[in-house]
Amino acid sequence: MLVxxxxxxxxxxxxxxxxxxxxxxxxxxxxxxxxxxxxxSGTNWLISVEDLEAFAAVASCQAEPCRVxxxxxxxxxxxxxxxxxxxxxxxxxxxxxxxxxxxDCIYTDVIAPALESIGRRWEAGEIxxxxxxxxxxxxxxxxxxxxxxxxxxxxxxxTVAVGTSAVEQxxxxxxxxxxxxxxxxxxxxxxxxxxxxxxxxxEISKLxxxxxxxxxxxxxxxxxxxxxxxxxxxxxxxxxxxxxGGRAVTGADHAATLEAxxxxxxxxxxxxxxxxx
Numbered sequence: 405m406l407v408x409x410x411x412x413x414x415x416x417x418x419x420x421x422x423x424x425x426x427x428x429x430x431x432x433x434x435x436x437x438x439x440x441x442x443x444x445s446g447t448n449w450l451i452s453v454e455d456l457e458a459f460a461a462v463a464s465c466q467a468e469p470c471r472v473x474x475x476x477x478x479x480x481x482x483x484x485x486x487x488x489x490x491x492x493x494x495x496x497x498x499x500x501x502x503x504x505x506x507x508d509c510i511y512t513d514v515i516a517p518a519l520e521s522i523g524r525r526w527e528a529g530e531i532x533x534x535x536x537x538x539x540x541x542x543x544x545x546x547x548x549x550x551x552x553x554x555x556x557x558x559x560x561x562x563t564v565a566v567g568t569s570a571v572e573q574x575x576x577x578x579x580x581x582x583x584x585x586x587x588x589x590x591x592x593x594x595x596x597x598x599x600x601x602x603x604x605x606x607e608i609s610k611l612x613x614x615x616x617x618x619x620x621x622x623x624x625x626x627x628x629x630x631x632x633x634x635x636x637x638x639x640x641x642x643x644x645x646x647x648x649g650g651r652a653v654t655g656a657d658h659a660a661t662l663e664a665x666x667x668x669x670x671x672x673x674x675x676x677x678x679x680x681x
Contacts, residue, residue, distance in 0.1 A: 414450040417442075424460060434459070436492040437499050438480025443487050477505070482518035485539035486531065493542050494549065507553055508587060511580050512671060519543055519576070520651065523622075544576050547583070554583040560591050562615030564678065567595030567604055569629035574622035577650060581620060584671040590615070590678065601629075601636035609640040616645050616678055618668070621652035631662045638663075645681070647674060 415423070420440075421431045432449070434440035441455045477500045484492040497510055505514070519540065526536040566582050568574070575597035585592035595607060608617055617637050621630050630653075634646050648659050649668040659667035668674035 412453075414452055415456060417449050417451070420451050420456050423456060436484075436489070436495045438477075438484050438492065438496040439475060441483050444489070477514045478517040478521070481514050482521055482539075485518060485522065485542050486535060488535075488538050488542070490542050490545060493546055497546055497550070507550060508584060508672075510550065511547075511584055515543055515547065516580065516670075523651065540574075540576060544579070547576065547579055551579070551583050554587040556587055556589040558589060560613070561589045561678070563591045563593060563611055563613045564616050564618060565593040565595060565608055565611060565614065566618040566620065567599050567633075568597040568620050568622075569626060569633045570598060570600045571626050571629045572597045572621060572623055574620075577620050577622055581618065581671050581674065584675065585678075588675045588679075599633075601633045604633055605636040605640040608637050614641065614644050615681065616647060617641065618674060619646065619648045619664070620650040621648060622650045624652045626652070627662060634663050647677065649674060 417431045417435070421427060424431065431440065431451075435442040435449055435451070440451060440459050442449045442451045444450075477496060480496045481493060484496055497514065500510060500514055501507075522531070522536055522539050525531045526533065564585050566578050566585070568578060578594055578596060582592040582594040591613070593607075593611060595604060599607075608614070619630055619633050619637075630648060634648065637646055645665040647666045647668050648662050648664040649670070653659055653662070653667060655669075656667040666677055668677055
């Protein structure tokens with residue numbers, strides 16, 4: 405036992421620094437980079453004794469690198485999102501970039517898995533809706549800081565429109581897919597979420613050099629609304645394929661029941677389909 409639980413199940417950054425034998429600011433960086441779990445209480449960061457002991461046990465193995473398991477970036481990012489820590493969330497992303505991750509990987513291997521995990525935890529009742537909304541809002545701000553970088557020079561591969569059905573509340577997956585498409589050389593049109601089917605179709609009818617339409621579905625139970633959007637788009641533009649994807653679409657067979665032309669399990673799969681057209 406490193407710290408007496410009888411005194412408190414949590415310790416401050418200063419107390420953690422004393423236990424680890426490092427400077428206070430070193431522990432602060434551990435927290436903000438997502439290496440050490442912590443939460444904010446008022447103006448203070450608190451660390452559970454259990455988490456501190458686990459961290460110290462790993463740190464003590466630094467002389468034997470093969471035994472050290474570094475926390476994956478997506479888990480670090482998720483921890484900062486759930487702590488409501490915007491600055492720390494960005495620092496995790498910044499540290500991952502500095503370690504050699506490219507922008508595509510930040511989206512697909514850090515942000516997306518963290519959000520999916522938070523979504524599952526909300527569905528399981530492990531976290532409340534306020535925590536889920538707060539995490540999504542912070543992730544949206546982080547993506548906003550990255551979006552302008554997702555541009556590929558050279559000739560455009562064509563236009564791809566991305567949106568959701570009229571009842572879908574999750575707009576961040578649309579933003580992320582649109583960004584990744586731009587990074588792959590496409591001109592992406594982000595139609596956001598909650599767009600009525602007829603409005604979706606009207607906007608699609610105006611687009612030039614349209615290569616495909618993508619309808620994302622994150623929330624389960626709205627197949628009819630997704631199908632309505634697909635049907636409306638096809639009534640205006642039957643010259644381009646319509647793809648569906650997202651957590652609420654389980655596979656190619658499910659996509660077929662939604663009357664889509666294809667299924668993309670993720671952004672990488674979508675880009676593969678588009679490049680192959």
